Amino acid sequence: MALVETVPPPAAVVIEKPVGKTPWARVKPLVLALIVPALLLAFWQVATTQRWTRLIPTPYEVGEYMIDFAVGGIYDDAFSGTLLTHLIASMSRVYGGFALAALFALPLGLMIGRIPTARMVLDPFLQVMRPIPVTAWLPLSMILFGLGPRSAFALVCLGAFYPILLNTIFGVRSVDPKLFEAASMLGCQGNAQFYKVVLPAALPSIFTGLRLGLGLAWFVIVVGEMTGVPQGLGAVIMDGRTLSRTELVICGMIIIGIAGYLSDRIVVMIGNRLLAWSPTHHG
Amino acid sequence: MAESKTPIIEIKQVSKVFKLQDQTINALHDANISIRKGEFVCLIGASGCGKSTLLRIIAGFEQPTTGDALMWGSPITGPDPTRGMVFQDYALFPWLSVRDNIGFGPASRGLAKAVVKETVDKFIDLVGLGKFANAYPHQLSGGMKQRVAIARVLANDAEVVLMDEPFGALDAMTRERLQDELLDIWQRTGLTVVFVTHSIEEAIFLADRVVVMTPGPGRIESDNPLLLQRPRDVASPEFNDIRRVMSAKLHSHHGKKAA
Ligand SMILES: Nc1ncnc2c1ncn2[C@@H]1O[C@H](COP(=O)(O)OP(=O)(O)OP(=O)(O)O)[C@@H](O)[C@H]1O
Numbered sequence: 001m002a003l004v005e006t007v008p009p010p011a012a013v014v015i016e017k018p019v020g021k022t023p024w025a026r027v028k029p030l031v032l033a034l035i036v037p038a039l040l041l042a043f044w045q046v047a048t049t050q051r052w053t054r055l056i057p058t059p060y061e062v063g064e065y066m067i068d069f070a071v072g073g074i075y076d077d078a079f080s081g082t083l084l085t086h087l088i089a090s091m092s093r094v095y096g097g098f099a100l101a102a103l104f105a106l107p108l109g110l111m112i113g114r115i116p117t118a119r120m121v122l123d124p125f126l127q128v129m130r131p132i133p134v135t136a137w138l139p140l141s142m143i144l145f146g147l148g149p150r151s152a153f154a155l156v157c158l159g160a161f162y163p164i165l166l167n168t169i170f171g172v173r174s175v176d177p178k179l180f181e182a183a184s185m186l187g188c189q190g191n192a193q194f195y196k197v198v199l200p201a202a203l204p205s206i207f208t209g210l211r212l213g214l215g216l217a218w219f220v221i222v223v224g225e226m227t228g229v230p231q232g233l234g235a236v237i238m239d240g241r242t243l244s245r246t247e248l249v250i251c252g253m254i255i256i257g258i259a260g261y262l263s264d265r266i267v268v269m270i271g272n273r274l275l276a277w278s279p280t281h282h283g
Numbered sequence: 284m285a286e287s288k289t290p291i292i293e294i295k296q297v298s299k300v301f302k303l304q305d306q307t308i309n310a311l312h313d314a315n316i317s318i319r320k321g322e323f324v325c326l327i328g329a330s331g332c333g334k335s336t337l338l339r340i341i342a343g344f345e346q347p348t349t350g351d352a353l354m355w356g357s358p359i360t361g362p363d364p365t366r367g368m369v370f371q372d373y374a375l376f377p378w379l380s381v382r383d384n385i386g387f388g389p390a391s392r393g394l395a396k397a398v399v400k401e402t403v404d405k406f407i408d409l410v411g412l413g414k415f416a417n418a419y420p421h422q423l424s425g426g427m428k429q430r431v432a433i434a435r436v437l438a439n440d441a442e443v444v445l446m447d448e449p450f451g452a453l454d455a456m457t458r459e460r461l462q463d464e465l466l467d468i469w470q471r472t473g474l475t476v477v478f479v480t481h482s483i484e485e486a487i488f489l490a491d492r493v494v495v496m497t498p499g500p501g502r503i504e505s506d507n508p509l510l511l512q513r514p515r516d517v518a519s520p521e522f523n524d525i526r527r528v529m530s531a532k533l534h535s536h537h538g539k540k541a542a
């Protein structure tokens with residue numbers, strides 16, 4: 001009983017598939033991505049072997065130390081084979097702090113975005129608090145939460161909080177008003193609109209906020225672990241500094257970079273799956 | 284076509300005033316219109332003459348400042364599934380597939396899953412989007428999106444379909460095709476359609492009645508029944524005669540304003 005017997009071919013629905021890609025096309029992104037790190041590595045190598053600086057170890061030394069740090073058996077000092085312990089300690093703070101931040105920021109953001117009174121009460125306060133950097137909170141946090149992991153946790157949480165909050169508010173406030181009209185003329189009115197319109201419409205923004213928040217959680221982990229925690233990548237870097245062991249510092253930096261990157265990729269993959277409907281969300 | 288006594292939609296001395304900080308806008312002044320079930324009414328007029336405002340009052344998105352908007356004799360107090368709106372910019376839910384967009388209304392009304400599915404299948408078929416049932420709106424062309432918007436309203440058992448320049452953003456060919464499909468659906472279902480357009484030709488091609496509106500303040504200038512037989516031929520002399528008359532009515536006002 002179709003009124004239209006002929007429809008145009010579903011060209012728009014066929015999502016580009018990597019058919020017939022040459023091997024070069026497949027490895028090209030990887031090769032391009034490795035150019036800058038390779039150049040940096042080369043420069044580092046030259047700078048240290050030419051003795052432009054005596055304080056920075058050579059890439060080879062750092063590499064060797066990284067292996068010892070990861071599995072031990074070379075130097076057998078206090079840090080040998082402890083990478084996993086520190087990584088897990090940091091990850092638990094990053095993800096724990098991030099989860100706690102999301103737990104506060106999401107409902108708060110939804111409320112501020114939707115309820116004018118909540119916005120008027122909370123928005124000015126939060127706008128004033130926002131520019132205060134996490135580093136500035138360090139002393140207060142140590143007084144409030146003591147020396148140790150609780151303080152680290154709180155600082156990471158604070159770092160992840162604002163991007164989640166602000167993007168949630170933005171997402172909730174920028175829902176196309178036509179969609180509310182469309183929903184209400186279809187029989188979805190009142191509170192039901194919150195779940196059926198506001199939440200899904202705000203999801204891309206919320207997701208962006210979560211992604212930025214997690215990134216910032218990794219970003220502030222070193223500050224968070226300046227609070228005198230015994231374990232964690234931040235603690236390793238702090239120890240490396242006090243012991244003048246630059247190779248340790250560099251190892252910690254590299255691991256934070258890689259862990260943060262991988263963690264972001266996972267989030268992006270989840271996002272691409274969840275937000276397949278959103279044309280702007282293919283990271 | 285059977286004619287019932289009570290009009291399905293009745294607009295009685297409706298005025299709408301918008302108050303902005305420093306000015307008041309008489310968007311609609313003393314509008315009267317009565318629409319019978321099954322009629323296809325087109326609203327036409329210059330920009331700003333209150334066409335959308337009138338349509339939105341019928342939809343229940345706006346309340347009249349004075350006067351009454353009635354459906355089957357009772358006041359329209361808010362949006363309702365019996366009056367479905369088709370927006371110019373589609374207003375589809377981007378996070379829902381074609382299937383779920385069309386099922387949004389039935390699901391919101393709490394119909395059983397099986398009933399929703401059956402309804403959706405029927406209307407996907409009706410607008411010929413079977414192959415696109417699982418596509419998202421951003422993967423569709425404008426014409427397909429508007430088909431989904433129409434199906435979404437029909438699937439919800441709307442008796443009155445309100446269309447605000449629904450084909451305004453489409454290319455000429457898609458537009459003509461959708462006009463044909465809309466007439467086809469209208470003739471099969473006995474829907475009542477109120478259709479806003481800027482195109483005289485579109486109005487004459489579609490409507491049982493063309494309501495001409497004029498701005499400053501927005502008012503209904505004339506209400507013109509069209510006795511042209513369907514299917515209509517845009518190239519016929521009769522069609523052109525009517526087009527000339529309507530064009531004169533539409534433009535007479537501009538002369539007045541300039542004077
Ligand atoms: N929500 C609103 N607030 C203030 N003024 C409004 C509002 N909606 C419409 N108006 C004003 O009312 C008048 C009529 O607007 P309306 O949108 O009904 O015109 P229209 O005939 O649909 O025009 P167009 O052909 O351009 O769509 C305009 O002057 C417009 O600026």
Ligand SMILES: [Mg+2]
Pocket residue numbers: 334335336447
């Ligand atoms: Mg309009």
